Amino acid sequence: MKFFKSLTTGQRTIALSLGFMLVLSIVRLFTNADDITSSGTISSTLRVATPILLAGLAGVWAERVGIVNIGIEGMMIIGTWFGAYGAWKWGSWAGIALAIFAGSLVGLLHALATVRFNVNHVVSGIAINILAAGSTEYLSIIFFKGQKGGGESQSPAGKGGYGEFDMPFLSGGRIGSWRSPDILGWLEKKHDLPLLPDLAGVLRGLVSDIYVPTIVAIALVPITAYILWRTRFGLRVRSSGESPQAGESLGVSINRLRYQAMAISGGLAAFGGAYLSTVFTSTYRQGQTGGQGYIGLATTIFGNWNPFGVFRGAILFGFPSALKFRDEKNVPSLLLVIAVILIALGVVSLMKNKQILTMGLFIGSAISAATYFLVDDVPQEFVAATPYIVTILVLAGAQQQLRPPAYAGIPYRAGENH
Amino acid sequence: MTEQSHLGQSHLAVELHGITKRFPGVIANHDIELLVRPETIHAIVGENGAGKSTLMKTLYGMHQPDEGTITVNGTLVQFKTPTDAIAAGIGMVHQHFMLADNLTITENIILGAEPVDHRGRINFKEARDRIEALMTSLGATFNPDTNVSELGVGQRQRVEILKVLYRGAKILILDEPTAVLVPQEVEELFTTLKRLVADGATVIFISHKLDEVLAYCDEITVIRQGTSVAHTEPSQVTRRSLAELMVGSDLPDPSGRETKVGDDVRLQVTGLNLAGDIAGAKLALEDINVAVHAGEIVGIAGVEGNGQFELCESILGLRTILSGSISVCGQELSHTETRERINMGLSYIPFDRHREGLLLDAPLWENTFLGREENAGLTNGPFISRNKIEADCRTIIDRFGVLTPSEQVPAFALSGGNQQKLVVGREMAGHPKVLLAAHPTRGVDVGAQAAIWDELRHARDNGLGVLLISADLEELIGLSDRILVMFDGRVTAHLNPATATPEMLGTYMTGEEQGVDG
Numbered sequence: 049m050k051f052f053k054s055l056t057t058g059q060r061t062i063a064l065s066l067g068f069m070l071v072l073s074i075v076r077l078f079t080n081a082d083d084i085t086s087s088g089t090i091s092s093t094l095r096v097a098t099p100i101l102l103a104g105l106a107g108v109w110a111e112r113v114g115i116v117n118i119g120i121e122g123m124m125i126i127g128t129w130f131g132a133y134g135a136w137k138w139g140s141w142a143g144i145a146l147a148i149f150a151g152s153l154v155g156l157l158h159a160l161a162t163v164r165f166n167v168n169h170v171v172s173g174i175a176i177n178i179l180a181a182g183s184t185e186y187l188s189i190i191f192f193k194g195q196k197g198g199g200e201s202q203s204p205a206g207k208g209g210y211g212e213f214d215m216p217f218l219s220g221g222r223i224g225s226w227r228s229p230d231i232l233g234w235l236e237k238k239h240d241l242p243l244l245p246d247l248a249g250v251l252r253g254l255v256s257d258i259y260v261p262t263i264v265a266i267a268l269v270p271i272t273a274y275i276l277w278r279t280r281f282g283l284r285v286r287s288s289g290e291s292p293q294a295g296e297s298l299g300v301s302i303n304r305l306r307y308q309a310m311a312i313s314g315g316l317a318a319f320g321g322a323y324l325s326t327v328f329t330s331t332y333r334q335g336q337t338g339g340q341g342y343i344g345l346a347t348t349i350f351g352n353w354n355p356f357g358v359f360r361g362a363i364l365f366g367f368p369s370a371l372k373f374r375d376e377k378n379v380p381s382l383l384l385v386i387a388v389i390l391i392a393l394g395v396v397s398l399m400k401n402k403q404i405l406t407m408g409l410f411i412g413s414a415i416s417a418a419t420y421f422l423v424d425d426v427p428q429e430f431v432a433a434t435p436y437i438v439t440i441l442v443l444a445g446a447q448q449q450l451r452p453p454a455y456a457g458i459p460y461r462a463g464e465n466h
Numbered sequence: 467m468t469e470q471s472h473l474g475q476s477h478l479a480v481e482l483h484g485i486t487k488r489f490p491g492v493i494a495n496h497d498i499e500l501l502v503r504p505e506t507i508h509a510i511v512g513e514n515g516a517g518k519s520t521l522m523k524t525l526y527g528m529h530q531p532d533e534g535t536i537t538v539n540g541t542l543v544q545f546k547t548p549t550d551a552i553a554a555g556i557g558m559v560h561q562h563f564m565l566a567d568n569l570t571i572t573e574n575i576i577l578g579a580e581p582v583d584h585r586g587r588i589n590f591k592e593a594r595d596r597i598e599a600l601m602t603s604l605g606a607t608f609n610p611d612t613n614v615s616e617l618g619v620g621q622r623q624r625v626e627i628l629k630v631l632y633r634g635a636k637i638l639i640l641d642e643p644t645a646v647l648v649p650q651e652v653e654e655l656f657t658t659l660k661r662l663v664a665d666g667a668t669v670i671f672i673s674h675k676l677d678e679v680l681a682y683c684d685e686i687t688v689i690r691q692g693t694s695v696a697h698t699e700p701s702q703v704t705r706r707s708l709a710e711l712m713v714g715s716d717l718p719d720p721s722g723r724e725t726k727v728g729d730d731v732r733l734q735v736t737g738l739n740l741a742g743d744i745a746g747a748k749l750a751l752e753d754i755n756v757a758v759h760a761g762e763i764v765g766i767a768g769v770e771g772n773g774q775f776e777l778c779e780s781i782l783g784l785r786t787i788l789s790g791s792i793s794v795c796g797q798e799l800s801h802t803e804t805r806e807r808i809n810m811g812l813s814y815i816p817f818d819r820h821r822e823g824l825l826l827d828a829p830l831w832e833n834t835f836l837g838r839e840e841n842a843g844l845t846n847g848p849f850i851s852r853n854k855i856e857a858d859c860r861t862i863i864d865r866f867g868v869l870t871p872s873e874q875v876p877a878f879a880l881s882g883g884n885q886q887k888l889v890v891g892r893e894m895a896g897h898p899k900v901l902l903a904a905h906p907t908r909g910v911d912v913g914a915q916a917a918i919w920d921e922l923r924h925a926r927d928n929g930l931g932v933l934l935i936s937a938d939l940e941e942l943i944g945l946s947d948r949i950l951v952m953f954d955g956r957v958t959a960h961l962n963p964a965t966a967t968p969e970m971l972g973t974y975m976t977g978e979e980q981g982v983d984g
Contacts, residue, residue: 279587280580283569287577290566297564298578298629299549454567 071388073246081381082239085246087219087232089370089378090253095328096373097366098265099124099337102320103344104351104358105272106313110155111353112276113309114289114302116457118173119158120317121341122180123151127321129184132332133191135206136198140326143206144261147322148315154180155314159307169457177341185334192332201334206326211260219256232256261319261327268316272355285309289453292460302460317341352450368435379431380420382438387416477540479504479637479668480525485534487520494520498534498694500687502637507659507669509679512689513712513911518672519561521689522639525670526558527551538637557635559626561642567615572597574614575629600631603665604658620651627658638662639670644678648769656682674712676705688712713912725927727947728760731796732931733781733900738790740780740955750776752956754790758900758931763922765946765963766935767971773955774935775817778902781933782814783807794900808837811899815890815906817935819882823889826878830870831859833877834892841896862891867917883910890918894925901925904935919945939968953977 069085076084083089103120110117117123127147135143154176161172185200192198197205214221220230232255235248276282284305287295292302320340325332343365350364351357371378394409482500486493495517502508512518524531527545536543538554545551548558565574572593581592597610606624608617614625623643630638640659644652656678659669673679679686680700688696688711696711703711733756740751751773758764768774779785781792783804792800794810816822824833835855838844844854859873866887870880877885890906906922907915922945926932936942942949943963951959951974959980961970974980 279585280582281586283573283577283580283588287566287569287573290568291564294564294566294574295577297548297560299547299552300578451568 067392068389069246069250070243071385071392073243075381075384075388076246077242079381079384081378083371083374083378084381084385085249087236087249087252087256089367089374090250091257092370092373093253093363093366094258094262094266095366096369097362098262099320099323099328099340100344100347100365101269101359101362102265102316102323103341104347104362105268105355106317106320107345107348108272108276108351108353108355108358109285109309109313109316110158111348111453111456112289113285113306114292114453114455114458114460115159115162115306115310115313116169116173117158117310117313117317118170118345119154119176119180120173120313120345121337121339122173122177123154123314123317124321124324124337124341124344125177125180125184126154127151127318127323128325128332128336129187129203129321130318131322132203132206132325133187134322135326135330136204137207139207140210143326144319144322147318151314151316151318151321152311153314154318155310155312156307158314159310163303163306166459166461168459184332188332188334197331203325203332205330210327213255213258213260213263215255219252221256259327261323265319265323266359269355269359276355281305281308286453289455292455317344320344349450349452353453364438365435368438372431372434376428376431379434380423380426382434383416383420387413387420390416477504478502478537479539480670481535481537482521482525483535483537485521485524485531485536487517487524487529487531493692495524495531495692498689498692499697500694501697502668502670503685504539504668505663505666506684507656507663507671507682509671509673509683509686510689511673511676511679511686511708511712513674516689516712517692518689519641522558522641522670522672525551526556526639552633552635555634555636556639557630557633557637558639559623559630559641559643561645563622563626565614565622565625568613570611570613571608571617571625571628572610574625575610575632579633596632597628600628603661604628604631605661606658619646620648620654623647623651623655624658631662636666637668637670639672641672642674643671644673644675652678676708676712680705680708725761727762728929730760731757732760732762732794733758733933734791734793734796735777735781736791738777738780738792739788740776740785741788748955749788750955751780751787754957756933756950756957758933760899760929760931761926762947763926763932763934763945765942765949766933766952767939767942767949767961767975768935768952769975770937772952772975774904774952776955777952778814778817778904778933778935781807781902782812805840809840813893813896813898813901815893815901815903817904819885819889824877824885827876829874829876830863830868830880830888831856831873833888834859834862834873834895836892838892838896858895862888862895866891866921867914883914886910887914887918890921894921899931901930901932902935903932905937906934907936907938907941915941939971942971943968951975951980953979 072085076082103124106120106123107117127150130150131143131147133143134146158172158176161167162169188203189200192203193200195204216223216228218232220233221228232248232252236245236252238245276286284295284300287300288302288305296302321337324336324340347358347361347365350361351359368379368382371382390409390413394406394413397409398406478501480500480502482498485495485498487495498521500510500521510518510521523529525536527548527550530544530546536545538556543554545554572590575597576588576593581589583589594610601607601610604624604627606628608621614622617625623646627638643655647655659671663669671679671683680703683700686698686700686703686708687694688698688708690712735754735756738751738754739749742748742750754777756764766774766777776785780787783799783802787800790800791798794807794812797810799807799810820826825836831852835844835850839850844858845851856873862868863870863873868880868884868887868891870884877888880888886907886909893901903922907918910918919941922932934942934946943966946963949961949963949966949971950957951961951971953975954977959974961974
């Protein structure tokens with residue numbers, strides 16, 4: 049424990065990831081569920097996680113500036129529609145650009161309601177969700193109905209895809225017309241070895257078959273962190289969410305900041321929506337977001353209002369979803385993963401002398417393992433629900449150490465504190 | 467050099483002439499004169515509501531005066547916003563700190579005046595160097611990268627002062643800076659201020675605590691009912707004459723009684739022990755023995771946080787005691803519910819009227835009904851009777867002279883003194899047998915104070931037993947029949963108010979022990 053505490057945050061993350069990899073590797077050897085760490089699973093994890101990541105970042109921008117944004121779901125819906133419309137008319141990148149623009153406007157609408165008219169943030173957010181769902185349906189009837197492939201609840205297919213990216217040498221990417229060797233791909237197939245093929249699989253997953261929009265979304269994580277913690281604009285945004293009076297008394301225009309940050313938040317959420325309708329699939333479909341905006345907001349909280357934390361949360365949700373997408377037979381092996389992790393947590397809590405917690409963790413572990421060995425046929429519903437269950441469990445466990453921006457969601461009127 | 471400083475005398479740091487500020491329906495300031503010499507600590511004293519804060523907001527550009535002129539360092543100025551005032555070298559430390567808890571000290575200080583490069587990136591090194599230089603000149607030692615949430619009140623105030631200095635202020639306005647500080651911190655604050663003054667700054671210090679004004683300030687301007695009534699120096703006044711300048715008349719006198727203490731014991735606390743908040747920590751209350759007779763006021767003196775609050779909550783049944791007994795009118799009640807204790811005649815004027823005493827958003831009549839839900843005179847069977855409650859509320863308003871347009875206005879619309887009168891009125895309305903009165907006149911002006919004292923005396927003469935907890939030593943000595951001193955969760959001294967002096971109380975309150983013989 050002492051050794052662990054002496055590590056920096058970065059070193060701890062690496063140590064924990066390696067530990068987690070070891071667990072996955074053991075489970076893979078034991079269950080022959082090779083997909084658990086295959087590059088295919090990892091790259092589809094990234095794909096599934098991207099819209100959630102973007103929604104989570106939208107939540108970070110909104111809550112950091114002091115506005116609770118339940119409307120992320122609605123902003124994503126707007127993004128799915130405008131993304132598909134742009135992609136259908138002009139091509140995929142135009143779709144994303146149009147979606148971001150439309151989303152920013154919806155973000156500004158939320159800011160107008162909460163800042164200018166002091167509407168309760170949750171009420172305004174829910175109104176936006178309803179408005180978005182209704183207006184996209186209406187727009188579909190006007191623009192998509194009667195078009196080839198389009199209808200009341202569906203858009204025609206978008207034009208053009210996005211570039212996919214493979215890293216040269218590591219995952220067989222091309223340099224010019226020459227195809228480089230796929231070193232990680234070769235390593236990954238050595239299934240009998242422990243750990244090595246797992247690491248290779250995960251790494252290869254991170255650098256092969258990636259859509260360029262995914263790379264952009266992941267790049268937005270450090271960019272958001274940099275802006276929030278290193279620039280004047282970011283400091284002011286954070287101060288607005290912590291204590292708007294402080295900024296106001298020093299001549300910072302809180303209202304303008306809130307409009308700006310909400311435009312960013314809306315744009316990010318709509319980017320996430322456009323990803324669903326132009327990257328993940330190539331058409332808009334009604335109800336396509338399926339609550340991913342809310343999951344994104346949950347990752348904002350789980351990630352402690354920090355972009356890197358949001359990234360972790362999005363991956364956490366994306367991983368079981370990707371496993372499920374690839375082959376539902378993989379899901380039961382997750383039970384074993386959970387069992388091993390619970391044992392590890394139990395040992396840690398035993399060292400901290402927390403008997404009751406330890407007992408609970410060991411019992412949980414036993415139940416998990418027993419379910420894996422005794423139940424042959426995991427019900428379909430359980431498989432579908434797994435990502436949500438994992439998210440809820442982690443959220444419940446992480447809740448205690450979280451520290452939200454002190455002023456998020458609290459009504460504030462500029463100039464009333466003097 | 468002498469010549470120049472002599473010339474400098476004609477250049478005052480701040481000169482206000484004929485300042486008048488009206489708000490709808492009120493004249494907050496009229497015809498105020500204020501002359502502040504550079505490199506001095508200038509105190510502005512006055513009662514609550516005398517107009518001190520309004521005046522300072524005028525000087526800081528938070529609003530504009532309707533009449534009068536402002537001159538800073540010899541130049542006539544007009545401030546439209548605080549930004550103008552900051553540019554003229556004036557800084558203000560607000561009474562309620564304006565700090566973001568989850569940001570670091572550095573971030574809080576530079577907010578709004580960040581050193582940045584052309585791309586908007588903050589130059590943290592430059593910021594840190596400047597802040598550390600300022601800290602050295604202040605004599606402050608903390609790591610500028612710690613979060614403000616980890617700082618105590620005194621340190622937070624230091625950060626507020628740094629914020630002002632960082633912006634290059636030479637004239638500092640401090641709005642009741644000592645209201646939130648413990649005595650040691652007050653001393654540290656003035657050490658800091660003296661250092662600043664020695665380095666060429668000018669400090670304007672708003673207060674109504676006369677002791678610290680007399681001890682630390684160079685000059686004093688007294689404000690009364692919106693206008694300046696005197697400009698003096700500590701050497702020319704006494705505490706009492708300064709207080710009379712503030713009030714404009716003879717001070718109310720808390721002392722004097724003709725009736726006798728009754729024989730029957732109203733409140734008896736015996737061998738009370740209470741565990742501390744943290745398991746395994748020392749006791750919050752240790753072997754407390756207090757008896758209050760009918761018609762008696764027993765004063766509890768002590769620096770806040772030495773167990774007074776816990777004692778009140780234990781008597782009320784809000785905390786589970788470890789051992790000991792509490793009885794009211796001879797009836798043991800250490801295991802009964804709070805509701806039952808109140809029904810037996812306990813009443814409580816809480817420490818913090820905003821936190822415990824009132825629902826600020828609720829109208830006055832609802833507030834006077836609080837805690838009296840089982841009073842048959844205010845209800846119709848299971849339903850509340852709004853007519854009866856409103857009539858009762860009007861009675862309280864009349865009897866205690868609460869200044870309010872009606873019983874329908876929300877409690878936050880009342881001034882602090884009137885809120886307190888309402889709370890006191892409510893607690894007295896049920897004719898209690900025992901009253902726990904915690905700081906009954908805290909933060910109220912002298913008129914309201916006199917009214918509350920009269921009510922307490924009157925009720926006492928009619929047989930009420932009062933446990934009076936107060937930080938106002940004159941109030942304690944004047945009203946009490948006996949005084950107990952609490953220190954560190956124990957009763958450490960028993961004093962006779964006829965012979966006790968504030969100095970004596972001060973000694974015991976800071977830890978001196980007396981052989982307690984009951």
